[in-house]
Structures are given as C-alpha cells and as structure tokens.
Amino acid sequence: MKRFKNIRLIAWLSAVLVLVFFAVPATAVQPKQRNLILATTTSTQDTGLLDVLIPIFEKKTGFFVKTIAVGSGQAMAMGQKGEADVLLVHSQEAEKKFIAEGNGINRRLVMHNDFIIVGPPGDPAKIRGTKKAAEAFKKIAAANAIFMSRGDNSGTHAKEKAIWKTAGINPEGQKWYQQTGLGMGQTLSVSAEKKTYTLADRGTYLALKKNLGLDTLVEGDAVLLNIYHVIEVNPAKWPKVNAAGAKAFADFMVSKQTQKIIKTFGVDKYGSPLFFPDAGKKEELLGK
C-alpha cells in the first residue's frame, strides 16, 4: 500500500511537470525576427486606429506586430535601449533629439490631428473661444482653476509643458495643477469626474466624448497641431533590432492604401475623421 502511494506521488508530480513543460513552450515558440515590437502612444490604441491597421499589415507582410501602447516618452525610451523596433510617436522636440543622438533613422511624417483644451461646460476660468492656447493657460492659472496634467512624459504632456513655457508660467507645485500619470483616456475620465481642464488630443477626446461631459473650449491655435511620425530604431546601434520589419511597417504607414484608411477612420462612428493623413508632406506646411 505504501509503495502504491509513492507511485501515485511520482505519477502526480510527473503529470504536473509534463503539463508545465508543454503548456509553456506551446504558446512561446515564435520564429526568429518575425516579431516586430511597435512602441507607440496610447492615443493610437485608444482610438482603435491600430486595431484596424495592424491586421492589414500582418496579413500583407507576415510579421507579427507586438504593439506596446505607452506614452511617446516611454516609447522613445524603449527605442533608445533597443527594446523596440519601430516607433509611432508624437513628440516633436523629443523626436528630433532622438534622431540627433543616433537612436533612430528615417523619421517620416504619417498624420496629424490637433490638441484641444477641454473643460467643464461651466468654464470657471472663462477660456471658451480664446484664440491662443497660452492665453487660455494664463487664464486657468489666474483663476486657480484645476488643470489635470498627464504628467507622464507623453507627447501630450510635452506639448502641454511647451505651452506653459510660452505662457511664462511654471505650474509645477501649484495647488491647482494636478498630475495623473495615466494615459489620455484615463486622464480625460479623471478630468471629467473632477470637472477640471486638460489638454487632450482630439482623436482620444472624440472616441471618449459620449461618457465625458467635457466641452471643447479652445482649438485651432497653430501650436496645438499634433503630428505623428514613424521612426525606425537604428539597427546600426542595436543589432538585435528587426530592421526589415521596422522598415516594412514604416513603409506601410506612409503607403497610399494606409493613408486612405487613416483619412476615413472614425468618420462613420464620430461624424468626423480622427486623423488627417500627411505622408510626403512638409511638416512646416501643416495646418496652413
């Protein structure tokens, strides 16, 4: 009887072992360099654009795209360490620095939309209709109205900091200046809940509008342009990067077919496009 029990123990243990060893590699084994890591901003995922584009790209090229949706800042940090193959980001100054430091190559214009300043319909700081974003920020500061910042080094956060700089205000540490450290969608939700102002990209705002109850208060200022670029991580610096896949994805993003999809994406659902395709255009001419 005792020996029988021992056998049962061994059988049980080996069953578990077999299970473990089969369950793990079954999901893990992927051919080399088929995987392509795309580090991007939350807005491209939260609007659903990538859910449309990625399957087309995968079908066309056979690459398997691993989309890691983080802020533009973190996306570039991943690229800087060679932990991503291709980036789709919107943080002009940081991108230029990224390229200048030799971390990325072939920075190409993909599309744009714009940032808007949103806030509660009551508009306590009376910024509605203000032409200049910096003016609106000054009014918010003067009124001590709460402003919700992303605070996560994302493209939106970088833009926001640039506007504060133009306005000549340092909001850090101010009582009315709060930071969420979250993505755009969540920051909008927090902002709606606490009835505060925030800077948002129009795409994410439109996608979430139905639940928010926040109004678009300031729009149309040239500094509010939100421009997305695709950047391939420099394979000369990081030999493990999937350079072929990165190039294929970047080419795909600026291809005629993709640009056409971007142009009409969201029109059926939100009544207006979320992004405007810009491949091949000059950045300086955007919004003119």
Add this chain to the structure above:
Amino acid sequence: MDIIIEGIKQAFILLFTFDPEVLGITLLSLEVSGTATLISLLIGISVGTTVALTRFPGRQLVVSLINTGMGLPPVVVGLFVTIFLWRNGPLGELEILYTPTAIVIAQAIIATPIVTGITLAAIQHLPKNLRLQILALGATRIQMVWILVKEAKLPLLAAVMAGFGSVISEVGASIMVGGNIKGYSRVLTTATVMETGKGNFDIAIALGVILLVISFMINAVLTQIQQRERPR
C-alpha cells in the same frame, strides 16, 4: 447605476454568444494563471515542506523572507522580469518578453512565496509527534513527507486558492511583461484596464464580471474538494 446593469448585461451577452475575442482572452487568462499556479505549487510545496521540516542556520531569515514575499508587489515583479527579459538584458536571448510565457514567469514569481508561506505554516502546524510516529511505523523519509503533505491537505488547498486568486486578478506585472497584445498576450485584467482607458466602461465591467464568475467557479470547486472531509 445604468452603466453597471448595462455592463452585467453585456457580460452575459459576451459570455453566452461565445464572442471569439472574449473567449480567447478568457482562455488565455486561465491557461496563463493556471500554469503559473502549477509551477508555484511545485516549487512552493517542496520549499515550504523542506523549510518546515528542517533546522538550519539562518532559517529564521529564510522564513521572514518567504513571509515578506507573500506580499510581493506585482508591479515590482513585473519591472524586474521586464529588465531581465529585455533583448539586451541578461535573458534577452530567450526572446520571451511580451509573450504569454513572460506572464507565466512573472505570475509564478508572485504566487510562489504565497504557496510556500502557507505550506510552511500548514506543515509546521501539524502535531510534532506525528512525524515521530510515522517514522516509528517504518516509513521512509519520502513516505513520511508525503503523509504530512496529505495531512495538511486542507490548508494546502487554501494555498492553491490563494495562489491562483492572486495571479488571475493581477494586472501590473501582466501588462508590463505581456504588453497587452491583442489576440496574443491580452488577459482579462489587462483588457479591463485598456477598455477603461478607451472609455468602454460597459465592456470593462463585462470583463470584470467574467473574471469574477471564473474565480468563483474555480474556488467553488476547490472548496468542494477541501470541505468534502468532515471536520475532525
């Protein structure tokens, strides 16, 4: 309130129409967390039993470490696993960052101290003389350990539940090491976070309800097994 009712309705629609995406996410959650729990049981029960039955210098410290590990913050585990699995990290050659395997590893690390700690307490709680009695009856060491483990069955099943419960509901590490990739490494918790970010609260609630239902069913089965024996 409407949104919660809408979410629960949505959950049942998604569940009973076998929505392929939700089904895939649910199965992956079960597979990943189930595998992680199995690994943690294997390591946790062996280590827990060994530490419980032996005396060695520094044992106090080891026990303290295990007990601290029971409260290991998942995001910290996620961070370390990410750094180790980076392409240019120490284990980069494996190329398993942003795969379900990476989630299994992180979750196993989270669950192992929990299982170890509970096992340790359970075995140590057995009457001291039981060991001597078993050995006196002529059992080998392995047989003795096996009998002790069987004696501690009730608390050990609690260890299974605690381990599985901690990993199936865990989100911080899963999103960091798995990447929440659609149709590949997206599990119930990470999908819930994403849908919340997208403002699709009804789907987020639906996923939450599915997670709760699954947790309940698994725990109900385990509790059934645990309580089958009449209390002594």
